[in-house]
Amino acid sequence: MIHEHDGKPAQGFGIFYEGRMVVFYDYECDLGDGWESPEVHHDSPEKRLEALKMGANMVQYVFTR
Numbered sequence: 001m002i003h004e005h006d007g008k009p010a011q012g013f014g015i016f017y018e019g020r021m022v023v024f025y026d027y028e029c030d031l032g033d034g035w036e037s038p039e040v041h042h043d044s045p046e047k048r049l050e051a052l053k054m055g056a057n058m059v060q061y062v063f064t065r
Contacts, residue, residue, distance in 0.1 A: 006028070008028045009028065010026065010027070010028050010029035011026070011027045011028060011029075012024065012025070012026050012027075013025045013026075013027065020065060021061070021065075024058065031051050031054055031055055033051070034047055034048050034050065034051020034052065034054075035048075035051055035052060035055060
């Protein structure tokens with residue numbers, strides 16, 4: 001999780017069709033916050049890198065599965 005959202009744990013949900021995840025939904029988190037300019041949310045470089053890695057992993061999953 002990049003930012004605190006009401007003190008609730010971050011969750012991820014997926015919808016699978018014929019053995020492939022076709023929809024991913026995150027709840028109580030927003031990866032896009034970590035992708036924005038550092039001046040917007042004042043995230044540390046480490047937190048921004050974590051968010052970017054998660055996004056890159058999702059894109060890689062889409063194109064390799």
